[in-house]
Amino acid sequence: MVRANGAVSLRELARVVQTSEVTVRRDVRALEAEGLLDRRHGGAVLPGGFTRESGFPQKSHLATAEKTAIADLAAGLVDEGEAVVVGAGTTTQELARRLARVPGLTVVTNSLLVAQALAHANRVEVVMTGGTLRGSNYALVGSGAEQSLQGLRVSRAFLSGSGLTAERGLSTSNMLSASVDRALVQAAAEVVVLADHTKLGTDTMFQTVPTDVITRLVTDEPPPHDDRALTELQALADQGVQITVAGPGAGAGAVGGEGGPAGPGRQQPRLGGPSAARGGEDGLPLPGPRRNHPHQPGAGPGATLRGSMPLTDQPGGRVADLAPRRR
Numbered sequence: 001m002v003r004a005n006g007a008v009s010l011r012e013l014a015r016v017v018q019t020s021e022v023t024v025r026r027d028v029r030a031l032e033a034e035g036l037l038d039r040r041h042g043g044a045v046l047p048g049g050f051t052r053e054s055g056f057p058q059k060s061h062l063a064t065a066e067k068t069a070i071a072d073l074a075a076g077l078v079d080e081g082e083a084v085v086v087g088a089g090t091t092t093q094e095l096a097r098r099l100a101r102v103p104g105l106t107v108v109t110n111s112l113l114v115a116q117a118l119a120h121a122n123r124v125e126v127v128m129t130g131g132t133l134r135g136s137n138y139a140l141v142g143s144g145a146e147q148s149l150q151g152l153r154v155s156r157a158f159l160s161g162s163g164l165t166a167e168r169g170l171s172t173s174n175m176l177s178a179s180v181d182r183a184l185v186q187a188a189a190e191v192v193v194l195a196d197h198t199k200l201g202t203d204t205m206f207q208t209v210p211t212d213v214i215t216r217l218v219t220d221e222p223p224p225h226d227d228r229a230l231t232e233l234q235a236l237a238d239q240g241v242q243i244t245v246a247g248p249g250a251g252a253g254a255v256g257g258e259g260g261p262a263g264p265g266r267q268q269p270r271l272g273g274p275s276a277a278r279g280g281e282d283g284l285p286l287p288g289p290r291r292n293h294p295h296q297p298g299a300g301p302g303a304t305l306r307g308s309m310p311l312t313d314q315p316g317g318r319v320a321d322l323a324p325r326r327r
Contacts, residue, residue: 163202
């Protein structure tokens with residue numbers, strides 16, 4: 001079961017083999033001694049690097065410019081007076097720092113770092129989940145966190161993770177974190193994933209958000225030689241995910257729609273076919289994604305939303321929404 005699924009819970013094992021969790025726990029301990037499994041709280045996972053997760057100090061120094069650009073654009077999706085949920089992660093922490101300037105906002109989070117970033121915002125209300133503190137990423141997890149989210153309904157959820165693929169969607173390396181992220185998703189009408197290009201095409205153990213549940217991906221422009229990330233972006237767009245790409249100009253150069261500037265010496269990635277940036281034939285807006293969105297959020301500086309006019313450009317950078325090749 002572990003080889004097939006990547007991980008199993010003791011409760012599920014006990015149900016399948018029709019025995020007690022005490023017996024299962026003893027057997028899992030024996031399998032771990034043989035190097036066949038790694039025990040985790042409440043379950044077991046495959047051994048080796050696939051299960052390892054970097055701690056916050058390591059993550060906070062990775063792709064910092066890209067995370068800043070992504071957070072700048074994602075903050076533009078939030079309107080005054082909204083209620084949103086923000087998950088744990090270094091990118092969502094950057095987002096929280098920008099949300100501190102949105103008046104009348106209510107932010108529900110299981111992240112101590114997100115709460116800390118909003119602690120001194122005068123007109124932002126912060127609601128924290130309960131749960132058990134997971135020290136590696138300063139997040140509250142477990143049944144307490146999940147139960148506190150029951151019955152909650154907000155406009156959108158902002159989530160990050162360890163990997164993102166068109167096949168499985170967003171995933172993470174920790175079982176407890178994945179479970180809380182799924183509860184956050186259930187509370188939101190729309191799901192916005194924040195993921196820099198290094199996570200595109202990476203598949204980790206626990207699925208948190210299936211691709212067909214993701215409303216929008218905010219990411220940065222992959223390097224021209226990163227075929228895996230470029231292919232994954234197109235595959236996500238083909239499945240109806242709205243993709244907003246922050247050019248390196250928000251941190252370095254730029255990616256624009258038709259007539260939008262490209263970064264110095266950089267070739268724009270050809271995503272979504274020749275008409276992707278400008279719309280369909282004769283410049284008409286391409287059809288929207290398969291989901292119905294009663295409210296189209298306002299776009300942040302430099303954002304171009306499908307079917308809308310570009311807003312004020314952010315100095316040195318634009319974004320382009322990728323359109324699917326097929327429906």
